[in-house]
Amino acid sequence: MTAPTRTAVVGAPRSSAELIQAEAPVLAHNYHPLPVVVARAEGVWVEDVEGRRYLDMLAGYSALNFGHRHPDLIEAAHRQLDQLTLTSRAFHNDRLAGFAEGLAALTGLDMVLPMNTGAEAVESGIKVARKWAYDVKGVPTDRATIVVAGGNFHGRTTTIVGFSDDDTARVGFGPFAPGFRTVPYNDLAALEAAVDETTAAVLIEPIQGEAGVLIPDDGYLTGVRELTRRAGCLFIADEIQSGLGRTGTTLAVEYESVVPDVLLLGKALGGGIVPVSAVVARRDVLGVLGPGQHGSTFGGNPLAAAVGSAVIGLLATGEFQRRAAERGEQLRAGLAALTGKGVTGFRARGLWAGVDVDPALGTGREISERLLKEGVLVKDTHGSTIRLAPPLTITEEELASALASLERVLG
Numbered sequence: 001m002t003a004p005t006r007t008a009v010v011g012a013p014r015s016s017a018e019l020i021q022a023e024a025p026v027l028a029h030n031y032h033p034l035p036v037v038v039a040r041a042e043g044v045w046v047e048d049v050e051g052r053r054y055l056d057m058l059a060g061y062s063a064l065n066f067g068h069r070h071p072d073l074i075e076a077a078h079r080q081l082d083q084l085t086l087t088s089r090a091f092h093n094d095r096l097a098g099f100a101e102g103l104a105a106l107t108g109l110d111m112v113l114p115m116n117t118g119a120e121a122v123e124s125g126i127k128v129a130r131k132w133a134y135d136v137k138g139v140p141t142d143r144a145t146i147v148v149a150g151g152n153f154h155g156r157t158t159t160i161v162g163f164s165d166d167d168t169a170r171v172g173f174g175p176f177a178p179g180f181r182t183v184p185y186n187d188l189a190a191l192e193a194a195v196d197e198t199t200a201a202v203l204i205e206p207i208q209g210e211a212g213v214l215i216p217d218d219g220y221l222t223g224v225r226e227l228t229r230r231a232g233c234l235f236i237a238d239e240i241q242s243g244l245g246r247t248g249t250t251l252a253v254e255y256e257s258v259v260p261d262v263l264l265l266g267k268a269l270g271g272g273i274v275p276v277s278a279v280v281a282r283r284d285v286l287g288v289l290g291p292g293q294h295g296s297t298f299g300g301n302p303l304a305a306a307v308g309s310a311v312i313g314l315l316a317t318g319e320f321q322r323r324a325a326e327r328g329e330q331l332r333a334g335l336a337a338l339t340g341k342g343v344t345g346f347r348a349r350g351l352w353a354g355v356d357v358d359p360a361l362g363t364g365r366e367i368s369e370r371l372l373k374e375g376v377l378v379k380d381t382h383g384s385t386i387r388l389a390p391p392l393t394i395t396e397e398e399l400a401s402a403l404a405s406l407e408r409v410l411g
Contacts (some may be wrong), residue, residue: 024059044394058389060378065245068272075310075311077273086298087302088134089300098302100112110286114296124199129234131293137232145180151208153209162176164209185208185339199231202224202236209352213354222256222259239253239265240265246389247328249325260281264278268311335348338407364381365380
């Protein structure tokens with residue numbers, strides 16, 4: 001039987017309700033977005049099809065740390081679009097060296113492996129750790145293990161969901177790759193018990209974002225660093241959400257002056273314009289890769305390198321880290337004032353918070369929908385928890401307005 005042909009819908013602009021309805025038969029249902037259709041954005045504000053404005057308190061899960069359409073980033077993208085966008089890595093391009101030099105200098109590490117998405121950076125980090133374990137540490141072939149933390153979120157590829165304990169992400173997608181051991185997050189004794197002579201790396205998020213912005217005890221990251229050094233394995237820090245200014249420092253590990261062996265970056269590295277991610281590591285770690293052993297057609301493309309370099313330039317000033325720290329104090333104070341008034345608890349570092357709402361007042365989704373009606377965009381996570389992660393460009397007045405909206409929906 002001949003498949004029916006589809007005719008593209010043209011003509012008058014469609015309303016938000018019409019566009020949401022139109023998605024259902026043609027888009028996979030792997031998301032459950034809030035019922036808002038964004039058409040334009042600037043800074044911390046977005047506007048829907050009908051012209052209603054909303055304060056963005058999610059910032060694309062930290063991909064928009066510098067706000068929507070930051071002029072420096074837009075200018076860098078426009079300039080590069082007029083020159084060159086893609087060569088593949090079959091050839092060199094004139095933007096890649098500067099991007100890698102800048103990122104190595106910003107992070108204090110040696111070498112960069114450019115990729116596109118956060119999940120690709122994690123997958124690449126896993127491959128590099130295993131290769132290092134075989135070539136440098138001397139782990140027998142195919143015996144390398146990687147220790148991860150319970151409650152983790154590193155992406156949604158089959159390898160990554162295989163070591164997730166989130167049934168929604170995991171169930172129905174096996175069989176999964178072996179070689180991973182899971183220990184409780186923030187538990188150094190359990191971590192030490194899991195590490196042995198086959199361990200290639202310990203892979204953790206310095207702050208667990210998807211789990212509800214879980215911040216480990218003081219000394220945990222230092223303990224992970226010391227333990228991995230003693231055990232002769234790598235410390236891989238997944239800073240795809242926590243990195244690049246979000247926590248008030250360039251990297252979340254800086255709160256304990258820790259330098260991991262391998263750093264995974266993404267999201268904000270592309271400035272909300274193009275997907276850019278990277279594995280950044282010591283020379284003796286990334287140096288194990290040879291030609292043909294790993295690659296990406298779009299990884300390190302000139303457009304991504306140009307935007308990424310502009311992002312690095314913004315962070316090099318320290319302005320956005322200071323903004324996150326200063327507005328973060330305001331966020332903490334505002335949430336503390338709401339504790340016992342609908343907020344049962346919260347965890348915050350810089351401009352990033354997980355807020356637990358009294359379940360009697362609604363689920364996280366329901367609270368998010370009420371805030372939507374107030375003109376504030378947030379995202380729920382487990383149970384009655386919502387996440388707040390506004391662009392680092394948010395003003396004192398804008399943040400106060402968002403907190404006032406939260407107070408009203410909890411009242």
